[in-house]
Amino acid sequence: MKRFWKDVTLAERGIALDGKPVRTPRRAALTLPSDALAEAVADEWRGVGDTVDPRAMPLTGLANAAIDIVAADPPAFAAGLAAYGESDLLCYRAELPAPLVERQAAAWDPLLDWARGRYDVHF
Numbered sequence: 001m002k003r004f005w006k007d008v009t010l011a012e013r014g015i016a017l018d019g020k021p022v023r024t025p026r027r028a029a030l031t032l033p034s035d036a037l038a039e040a041v042a043d044e045w046r047g048v049g050d051t052v053d054p055r056a057m058p059l060t061g062l063a064n065a066a067i068d069i070v071a072a073d074p075p076a077f078a079a080g081l082a083a084y085g086e087s088d089l090l091c092y093r094a095e096l097p098a099p100l101v102e103r104q105a106a107a108w109d110p111l112l113d114w115a116r117g118r119y120d121v122h123f
Helices: 035-046 058-070 074-085 098-119
Strands: 008-011 014-017
Touching: 008 035, 014 035, 035 058, 058 074
Parallel strands: none
Antiparallel strands: 008 014
16 A cells, blocks of 8 residues: 555544544554554654555554454453463473473573563463
8 A cells, every 4th residue: 555644643542644543454443542652653654655564563553453353352352362372382381201391491481481570470
């Protein structure tokens, strides 16, 4: 898609292109939960060149997913996330052979330790 707007503005934590509100792929208003995040997403839109490349707009993509998928049906999202957890190799590891157990611990324990320290989550 080619860039069609000149001005990017914020209005009540929503992004507007030439005064028209940006919408998610499912047509919901792209409204952010904080001023700082709204400004960061607006900066992504301001930084677009002649052609829109969604891969260069990660915050916009995350916001779209949060609005269209997570917020649209929180129980369904939580169920899907929980189902993924059942196959997560960080938490469900091999019991044998011993060399594999050691390799998994060496590779994954630091990640789990980091998550525990950073987010106070325990797996």
